[in-house]
Amino acid sequence: MERSELDAWLRLLGTPGVGNATARRLLRAFGTPEAVFARDEAVLAQAVPAGVAQALRQPPPGHAALLEATLAWLQEAPQQRRLLAPGQPDYPAALLRMEDPPLLLHAMGDFARWPAFVARPEAPPGLAIVGSRQPTPQGLAHARQFGQGCAAAGWTVVSGLALGVDGAAHEGALAGMPADSPQPATIAVVGTGLDRVYPKAHRALAHAIAAHGMLLSEYPLGTPPLAENFPRRNRLIAGLSRGTLVVEAALRSGSLITARLAAEQGKEVFAVPGSIHAPQSQGCHALIQQGAKLVTCLEDVFEEFGAPPAPRPVPAEEAPAAAEDAVLAQLGFDPIGLDALVARTGLPAPRLQARLLELELQGQVARLPGALFQRLVTG
Structure with a gap:
């Protein structure tokens, strides 16, 4: 330009x-x-x-x-930074199908893989994965697994670089992208100028996305993390994707805004169910009640699009005693307190606490706020 x-x-x-x-x-x-x-x-x-x-x-x-x-920012890394306006070949044409497309996008990332993504405006090969900024350990694991499976299957993961589910989805996509992938592993749509990273904890992640994916913002350089910018950027996350998957979300979560915008754009909405007792699952359950497709694996998503089945990751080896462990059997996958688990297992509290610590160190149990424990899916 x-x-x-x-x-x-x-x-x-x-x-x-x-x-x-x-x-x-x-x-x-x-x-x-x-x-x-x-x-x-x-x-x-x-x-x-x-x-x-x-x-x-x-x-x-x-x-x-x-x-x-802006000129200095562009000239600092000309192979990685561009400004995209409607009508230019690098502008994602899928956004032009929205009611309110951005008129100028700041873009930073791997432009060698970018054309393969923007070439399909009617069916962009991208899945938005969004969710809670304070997910459960299982929610984080799900986000990484879905992100990794998407990238391994040749899809681009779109999210917002936020803490929690967003960050885990980006990380999974970067881990799952084949070296010869023709398109970006992941796209992060941010609510600040691209000369700053928010949250700061994701600085290294943002650099990794710039190397193997794309960072996009409709806000000028220097724009701070203003609260009103983040709900607005959600329309772009939905617009760049064929569908939106909500992994975990409370009833007042910003992820539900992305899901609503996706539905308004005629896109598919998917939700991962969780415990009826977990606040982070209430938003997903509400979406399912409103017609979102219940998802338990990536194949549920790809089936909706008629896409090839996703490659299955090699399952981690179970701990030798996991299949027969009485504590794991009684723990289940819903959060539970120590007293309730004592009643279920019949074990003395000190012995039970010792076993829970062993399982936690093995990565099979998570310790949650409120003195709760939850079994994790390890395969």
Whole structure:
């Protein structure tokens, strides 16, 4: 993108009072951002309110600094960083099928694999995997397993780089992507500028995604993690995917926003069931009651799309006594307290605590907040 074109795009989208809808109206009327600024105020006022037309006559505050910062950011890694506008071949055409597509995307990542993903706007080979920022250990394991299976089957995992399920799904996809994969392992759609990583704990993960996938943002450089940006970016997560899988979610989770947006876009919605006692599963159960497909394995997802079965990961070897362990048999997969487990097993509390610690160290049991324990799926 040339400097003059970038200047016009940043000025248009940064002008107070100009949101996506107003910008689209101006582009329909005048063709390009440069053409917008070539018109006088009276002509602009025929397409937008007079106050907006007046604001367009001068650069917004901080525009010159933003332009220079964006040019420097692009030039720092030209093979990995681009700005994508509708009409350009690298712009994901699947987003143009949305009611409110982004007009300018900041992109950072593996552009060698990008064309294979954007070439199929009607059926992008991507699955959104989203969920709780505070998942159970089993939820984290599920997110990684689904992410790994998707990538191994040649699909791209789309998520939001958040803590919890999002991060685990990205990690699984990176681990499962074949070396010769023609498309990105995973796409992270973020709610900040691409010159910063949020949350900071995912800095290393963001770098790994940039090397083997793609980071996307519709927000200009320097944009901090504002609360209102994250629900809005969820429409892009849904738009880049053929369907959305919710692994764990509370009833007020932002993941349910992504699921609703996916449904509104005519996309499939999937949900992983969990314990009726776990708050992190209540959102998934609500989605299932509303018509989302209940999913217990990746084949349930691919069956809906008529895609080939997903490769099954080699199951981990069970601990020698796992099949016959009385504590595991009584523990089940729902969270349970120590007193209830004492009643089930008949074991003295000290002996039971010692066995639970052994199972926890073997990775077969998780210790949850509230002095609860939960058996994990290990295969």
